[in-house]
Amino acid sequence: MSGMTRRSLLGASLLAVAGAATGCGNSSSTKTGGASAGATGTLDWWDHFSSFQHLNDAWAKSESPTLKTNVTHTYYDASKAPQAFQLAHQADKMPDVYSNVIGLPLPALVSGKWVHELTLPADVKSKLPKDAFTEGITQLGGKLYGFPLFSFRQSSTLVWVNKDHFTKAGLDPNNVPTDYPSFKEALEKLKSAGVQPLTLAIGADGGRIRDQVDDMAQTAGFPGYQGLQFATGEYAYHHEAYMTVIEFLKELNDAKLIMPGSNNFGVVDARTRFASGAVGVFIDGIWCAGGSKALSPAIVDKLASGKVLVPSSRMDAWCYRGRPSSGYFVSANSKNPDAAGKLIASFMSDDYQTGMIEAMDQPPLNLDLVASSKAIDAYKKGVEYCKTNVFQMPQAIVKNPAQASVDALRKPITPHVGNIVQGYLGGSIKDLKGELKKLSDANSADRAKALQKAKAAGAKVTDADYAFSDWKPGQDYGAAK
DSSP states (O other), X not given: OOSOOHHHHTTOOTTOBOOOOOOOSOSSOEEEEEOOTTOOXXXXXXXXXXXXXXXXXXXXXXXXXXXXXXXXXXXXXXXXXXXXXXXXXXXXXXXXXXXXXXXXXXXXXXXXXXEEOOOOOHHHHTTSOTTSOOBTTTEETTEEOXXXXXXXXXXXXXXXXXXXXXXXXXXXXXXXXXXHHHHHHHHHHHHHTTOOOEEOOOOTTSHHHHHHHHHHHHHTTOSEETTEETTTOOBOTTSHXXXXXXXXXXXXXXXXOBOTTGGGOOHHHHHHHHHTTSOSEEEEOTTHHHHHHHHOGGGGGGEXXXXXXXXXXXXXXXXXXXXXXXXXXXXXXXXXXXXXXHHHHGGGSHHHHHHHHHHTSSOBSOGGGSTTSSOXXXXXXXXXXXXXXXXXXXXXXXXXXXXXXXXTTOOOOSSOHHHHHHHHHHTSOOOHHHHHHHHHHHHHHHHHHHHHHHHHTTOOOOGGGGOOTTOOTTSOSSOOO
């Protein structure tokens, strides 16, 4: 797909890039308005959250009387949203409120006149976690621009299984395998039982498998994220943990345990196979339950979930994420920024947060509402895993907000990890470690170039901003007290 993936919306990007959630609906846009008596004017709201379509349609109607404005909600498939938003921006026809899918860091969004300062009521701010607002990520120059809609305690790489297929193969769906040997053994049993074992979203731009390899590298022992080591601040995609993960995927592929065609599947393609019951196991995000329900409601009662895989049962399935990124913005050219801010503020209400949970997509900021919600047990189990095993990581931009000027000068590096996985599984790449070393070097060179340019422009930044010698695994780094 064009634009960014969920990696940035999770607040995980070391570049503090604004990101996108990979949706699973159709490619058309749908509009739902909410005309109300005594309303004056309109408020346009666009987003790409497929699992929230019904919630947001209903919310637009219910908030229209409160805001005394006719709120119109429009959903765009995630593969179409970046282009739609970019064209609207060029034509000066952006909606008042829109989801974070553009793929630009906050400084670029501000300088490019994409965003308007966001004002939230004090009572709403009080409900947000203390680490929700971060200079360079959700705010700039002390001004708030982005609303952090989702908890950072989430993952794109949980193991989801079809309970019926597991039972058929003599496996326990309440005990989903967590380590490589037992996972492969389970896939072999599914295959023997006549069930297609596993599918992955390896294809398209490779963005999803990139995110998942980054996660699995962490649980395989990589002391950092997206190739960047926390303690040293050095890129090391060629670390043994990355090799271990990708070699394991190759092992599964060579054993024909991965569904044929998966190397070409985008997220929607792979999830559709799983939701339709054509495959026993799918590695997907915490949002798999909601995304699969949108495709095939019957699958929901058949879902069970497990942790991010580890090479050995003796290892901890710990992952690390950055502080919450922006979920929504107010457009710079909104004619009603006050009402737009109030609409966004309403997303922190218990009713809306509970609605998000029961849609079973990315978990909201208020995870305390999950246990009492009507979400299925598999989703609750996934959230619980993330609450206890996903930790806040150190970030250069938090250490030194001036790093935002460096982030704005960074460029996407290709081929990235996902592309390398595609080539290695497909046979076009033979020297895996060599390709990963090239990726490390390319990222290092790009950062050095951006750092030099930022310094020349007056930014007070150094390589030392990326090094955190006091980082410790299995803990939140620098959490607000």
